[in-house]
Amino acid sequence: MPNATSTLAQDWTAAPISLSRRLKDLLATTLAVVALIMVLAPLVAVFGYLVYKGIGSINLDFLTQTPKPVGEPGGGMANAIAGSCLILLIGSMFGVPLGVGAGIYLAEYGRGGRFGDAIRFTSDVLNGVPSIIVGIVAYGLVVLKQGHFSALAGGVALAIMMVPTITRATEEMLLLVPISVREAAYGLGVSRWRTTLSITLRTATSGVITGVMLAFARVAGETAPLLFTAFGNQYWNWKINEPTAALPLQIFTYAISPFDEWHRQAWAGALILIVLIVISVTAVRIAASRGMLKGAS
Amino acid sequence: MKEQESLAGTFHPIADHLFHGLMLLCGVSVLAIVALIIFELITKSTLSWHAFGWSFFARSEWDPVNDQYGAMPFIYGTIVSSLLALLLAVPLAIGVAVFITEMCPEWLRVPLAFTTELLAAIPSVIYGLWAIFVLVPLLRTEVEPILGRLFGWTGLFEGTPYGIGMLAAGIILAIMIVPIISSITREVMTAVPRQQREAVLALGATRWEMIRVGVLRNARAGIMGGIILGLGRALGETMAVTMVIGNRPEIARSLFAPGYTMASVIANEFSEATGDLYLSSLVEVGLALFLVTIIVNIIAQFLVWTVTRGTPARSNA
Numbered sequence: 181m182p183n184a185t186s187t188l189a190q191d192w193t194a195a196p197i198s199l200s201r202r203l204k205d206l207l208a209t210t211l212a213v214v215a216l217i218m219v220l221a222p223l224v225a226v227f228g229y230l231v232y233k234g235i236g237s238i239n240l241d242f243l244t245q246t247p248k249p250v251g252e253p254g255g256g257m258a259n260a261i262a263g264s265c266l267i268l269l270i271g272s273m274f275g276v277p278l279g280v281g282a283g284i285y286l287a288e289y290g291r292g293g294r295f296g297d298a299i300r301f302t303s304d305v306l307n308g309v310p311s312i313i314v315g316i317v318a319y320g321l322v323v324l325k326q327g328h329f330s331a332l333a334g335g336v337a338l339a340i341m342m343v344p345t346i347t348r349a350t351e352e353m354l355l356l357v358p359i360s361v362r363e364a365a366y367g368l369g370v371s372r373w374r375t376t377l378s379i380t381l382r383t384a385t386s387g388v389i390t391g392v393m394l395a396f397a398r399v400a401g402e403t404a405p406l407l408f409t410a411f412g413n414q415y416w417n418w419k420i421n422e423p424t425a426a427l428p429l430q431i432f433t434y435a436i437s438p439f440d441e442w443h444r445q446a447w448a449g450a451l452i453l454i455v456l457i458v459i460s461v462t463a464v465r466i467a468a469s470r471g472m473l474k475g476a477s
Numbered sequence: 478m479k480e481q482e483s484l485a486g487t488f489h490p491i492a493d494h495l496f497h498g499l500m501l502l503c504g505v506s507v508l509a510i511v512a513l514i515i516f517e518l519i520t521k522s523t524l525s526w527h528a529f530g531w532s533f534f535a536r537s538e539w540d541p542v543n544d545q546y547g548a549m550p551f552i553y554g555t556i557v558s559s560l561l562a563l564l565l566a567v568p569l570a571i572g573v574a575v576f577i578t579e580m581c582p583e584w585l586r587v588p589l590a591f592t593t594e595l596l597a598a599i600p601s602v603i604y605g606l607w608a609i610f611v612l613v614p615l616l617r618t619e620v621e622p623i624l625g626r627l628f629g630w631t632g633l634f635e636g637t638p639y640g641i642g643m644l645a646a647g648i649i650l651a652i653m654i655v656p657i658i659s660s661i662t663r664e665v666m667t668a669v670p671r672q673q674r675e676a677v678l679a680l681g682a683t684r685w686e687m688i689r690v691g692v693l694r695n696a697r698a699g700i701m702g703g704i705i706l707g708l709g710r711a712l713g714e715t716m717a718v719t720m721v722i723g724n725r726p727e728i729a730r731s732l733f734a735p736g737y738t739m740a741s742v743i744a745n746e747f748s749e750a751t752g753d754l755y756l757s758s759l760v761e762v763g764l765a766l767f768l769v770t771i772i773v774n775i776i777a778q779f780l781v782w783t784v785t786r787g788t789p790a791r792s793n794a
Contacts, residue, residue, distance in 0.1 A: 197681070202683065204683070205683040205685040205686070207685075208575075208684075208689075209684070211572055212572045212573070212575050212580055213576060215569045215570075215571075215572025215573050216573050218569055219570075219573050219655050219659070220592065220593070222596070222652045223593075223595060223596050225611065226603070226604070226607050230603070277503070278503050278507075279503075280503075282503040282506065284500045285501055285504035289497060289504075296504075298508065299504045299505075302507050302508050303507050304774070304778055305511060306507065306511050307774075308709055308713075308770055308773075309514065309713070309767065309770065310712070310715065310766060311715060312715045312740045312744055312763070313763050316517070316521075317517045320517040321513070340510055343506075344507070372493045373495070373496030374492075376496070397598060400600075401599075401602065401603065402600070403715075404601070404740070407747070408747050428600060428716075432602050432716060435602070435605060435606045435609055435610075435720060436609070436720060447606070447610075450602075453603065454599065454600070454603060457599075457600065458595070461595075461598050
């Protein structure tokens with residue numbers, strides 16, 4: 181479509197059009213290109229620096245050891261990587277079923293109704309809530325009740341952030357499944373809940389997974405909601421009731437510290453974090469563009 | 478739908494009702510989460526509300542030692558850094574959207590759109606890290622001295638160029654909100670019917686005139702929605718800003734001066750807040766931030782919705 185319009189435009193600029201109008205057209209095009217370059221420049225700069233600064237600092241120690249005390253060289257972020265996995269696992273355990281369930285409700289039961297609209301609207305509102313606010317709420321709900329910071333609290337905060345993305349993605353994907361597919365199942369005498377789970381959701385599985393992955397990638401780098409929930413930890417921790425290190429938290433702590441050694445490790449941690457996120461986002465993108473994740477066929 | 482319900486219901490009424498109930502529970506939990514957020518913020522901030530009332534938002538002292546709290550410097554910092562970000566991001570985002578939807582060759586469209594959206598996938602803390610070690614030194618040694626020499630007389634660019642400060646926060650926020658604004662602008666521009674473009678071209682317009690009259694004017698409300706959505710994101714952004722804004726509760730005219738935002742004061746002080754009034758004041762800052770971002774987001778959603786769902790906005794309005 182843009183191709184067709186742009187060739188049309190070129191044909192017309194060939195017609196006698198005043199110089200000032202042609203200059204304005206040229207100027208607009210130039211400005212748009214300049215804007216594009218100015219937007220892409222930070223992207224290149226961020227990735228460039230991450231690779232440049234980070235790659236030299238990633239070694240076996242970094243991936244297998246816990247942080248060393250200030251002043252001692254070496255040490256790593258292994259416990260933070262593991263902690264992030266733990267927190268994300270807890271977050272997904274709460275967030276994914278809740279989000280998918282809410283999506284199913286919206287698509288299968290809440291179509292067109294006032295109540296469904298209210299949930300849809302609330303979900304969009306929740307999506308816009310600043311992550312630091314979610315942190316305060318998770319602090320009040322879990323940390324205050326337990327009396328100490330914990331991986332569980334961090335997981336709850338991330339779960340709250342995952343729900344709206346997953347809900348809307350699930351709803352959209354389920355709505356793509358044609359009514360006739362459901363009707364075929366009903367016609368065979370399959371009950372409604374069975375149809376929803378085994379036919380509709382199954383047909384849309386890959387699309388729902390895309391939504392889950394996007395939500396996952398979004399919260400994987402979240403730092404603000406973990407500051408006073410998971411809190412961070414210098415040692416290994418596998419208990420959900422203990423303060424836990426997380427990769428983004430560790431990057432933050434190291435970045436604002438005054439030590440060169442820690443700065444170096446912050447870059448390395450950031451590189452690992454971004455690689456994990458970009459891999460998941462790109463994989464989802466490629467799969468989606470190849471139609472592998474298209475719901476109904 | 479009615480027919481399906483009765484058909485399906487005849488087979489496993491109990492299981493069906495159970496499933497319906499379970500899914501309803503999930504749906505209701507979305508409402509419950511938001512209700513819980515509001516409840517938590519309100520109950521935990523009552524102490525500060527009783528102590529300071531409305532004046533909390535007008536006072537500019539923030540003194541944990543004497544238990545005196547006022548949110549003015551944070552409100553100021555949040556607004557100034559966000560507006561600065563919008564000022565920088567909006568022209569760039571619209572330029573990129575125009576280029577991708579109307580100007581660039583088709584084979585370049587998807588890769589470019591994907592690349593700009595990649596900016597949105599970078600976590601805030603990584604932007605912060607990059608800003609501390611790359612952007613801030615650049616501002617300190619190159620950009621700010623020049624700005625100070627050229628525009629120092631405005632008062633906006635005076636004082637010692639630390640690098641860290643409001644300007645750095647505004648720039649990093651701008652980089653972070655460009656993808657949102659430009660992806661929504663692209664979305665609403667694509668929603669403008671093709672006939673609009675053809676009609677304007679048929680009148681002998683150049684490509685730019687076609688974009689301006691045929692596309693941008695019709696997509697105006699939606700673009701505004703995208704901008705406001707970007708504003709909402711900027712207001713609530715925490716980590717990157719916290720890392721470069723300087724974290725000093727002061728109101729200064731110069732953009733070189735350090736400042737503080739609502740989100741960053743919570744991030745920095747919440748886990749160390751001793752004293753109930755201190756904690757309560759921080760939660761009240763959070764409540765204010767929550768309400769503002771919610772209102773901003775609702776307005777934005779509404780504006781985007783008018784363009785993408787309904788007919789294009791009237792061009793003569």
